[in-house]
Amino acid sequence: METAPRLRPDPPCYPEGMANATHLRWKLEVPDPQEEGLCAWLEGAGSSAFYREADPPRACYAYFPPDQAPPEAGGLAAFPGVRLLETETFGDEDWLAKSREGFGAFEVGARFHVRPLWDETPAPADRFDLVVNPGLAFGTGGHETTRLCIELLEELAAAGRLKGPVLDIGAGTGILSLAAFLLGGRDLTAFDNDPDCGPAMEEFISLNAHLLKGAKPYDSFVGTLDHPRVQGPYPGLLANILLETIQELLPRMAEVAAPGGWLIASGILAERTDEALVSLVSHGFKPEKVRTEGEWIAVLAVRAS
Template sequence: MPTFTALTTLAGKAPAEALGDAMERLDPEPTGVGVFEIEDGSGLWEVGGYFTESPDIAGLALLAAGFGAKPFTVSELPETDWVAKVKRELAPVRAGRFLLYGSHDADRVPTDVVPLLIEAAMAFGTGHHGTTQGCLIAFDELLEAGRIPARVLDVGCGTAVLAMAAARVAPDATVVASDIDPVAVEVAEANLAANGMAGRVLCLEATGLDHPQIAAHEPYDLIFANILKGPLIDLAPEIAAALGQGGSVILSGLLNEQAEDVINAYSLAGLSLSARRSIGDWTSLTLTLP
């Protein structure tokens, strides 16, 4: 089945969200619509839709004109068996003591690792990205230093790789994972079940730390936030307030050149930099509340 994409950009969150809502009423209707801020300081937002039928080109042109957006770029994606592609290209990944693997590689898992199964069909957040690897290595370094957390929060958990890692090595810990996307919460729970850890992590739909059950488990010894520069900076005061004395945050989702701005934001919130690691274009940070 062919897949078509239609993408445009425009200035401002409110107009972008309104355009995304209007796209939902097209005929044929999109199977999904996304609205994202472009993290380059331009103030532009990207609005895109996926279609299983060729979209209404005239309707898209009218929408773009009506909302002051650039003309939509419409493309047909080649048909790809994504699961087969992932199986071919994504080998097991070692990050400190942790090994992330798909079920197709179950016979290649050594005995001297902490294994975490991530199915190929849930490829986003498998650990092949430098941000996830950096967070796991940073966590491994805390564990090597004897820092076993009793309360852990994974903000923007995605597939919940980081939350699962914490729950696996600290079986008595309280681990909470949150994401703004309800689909991510479902994927997190599916990953937990696949690893024999159903119910081991409390998975919540939340914007940042805005959830009563997140507040109920404060203060945290360790907070992961592998998201983006903008949200990381915005959340610095809340994350610092949710952290217990001597606790640590592990942050990523940052291009190397963005790290200093995030360090400064968390320094203003009272945290000090403990470790910094770059993998490719991406930086991961560990900061501690004295």
């Protein structure tokens, strides 16, 4: 469910005479419930990059290129709790360094070490060394919901319940499918309706070839839950997407889930836990466990037999 860090991997190119162009960066305080809407507003206003820091206080940053006037800061009033903390300008030569701030290596669950591709921090011997490109697409491992899902996958694997086939709905980069594969899951399929996620999933596999030894961890496609490649029944479903989207897709999820199969659902704000649990139960998914981190939850539920 992570808000996609919209970062260019290299400094943008400008016509001759703009080599020393000045970029603008906003540092923002953003309550979690406002992040999605704010990100969309900023992108529509010409922001070239947006991300939230992984570590507290988890500030958000929005970047504006030299040829794009920023929106009026007064427009932030439409997003309750959002505050512009500071503005900063910097030259084109500092773009790469500034865009990489806030992306360091970190550990997820008991088995994973996640690092951006430019970070050479070695992984502990007992952890999988996952390499991510924060400019790829939604799904870099830093968001609470992604971490919660990986922790639940670890629990399923330890209990011998990570059996395929597994369908990853709204997979982004495919990070959850790759984590499931490394934990022993097989016959995985990942998809997303965002066309950018097709090449992002392919590149994500390439970045982690050192873990795969030539294996193909999952099949992938761009499409929806009604795509012909969605067959079922699936003993496992992953859905790290927004609650509204989960609610919209639950009838179809119930159709393709195997009786007794599990569903990991996340992208859900903790304040909406009751609403999420009621929605799951009403579509035949019995909640088994709720994990919480910060303002977010992930739910492990089982399809009624």
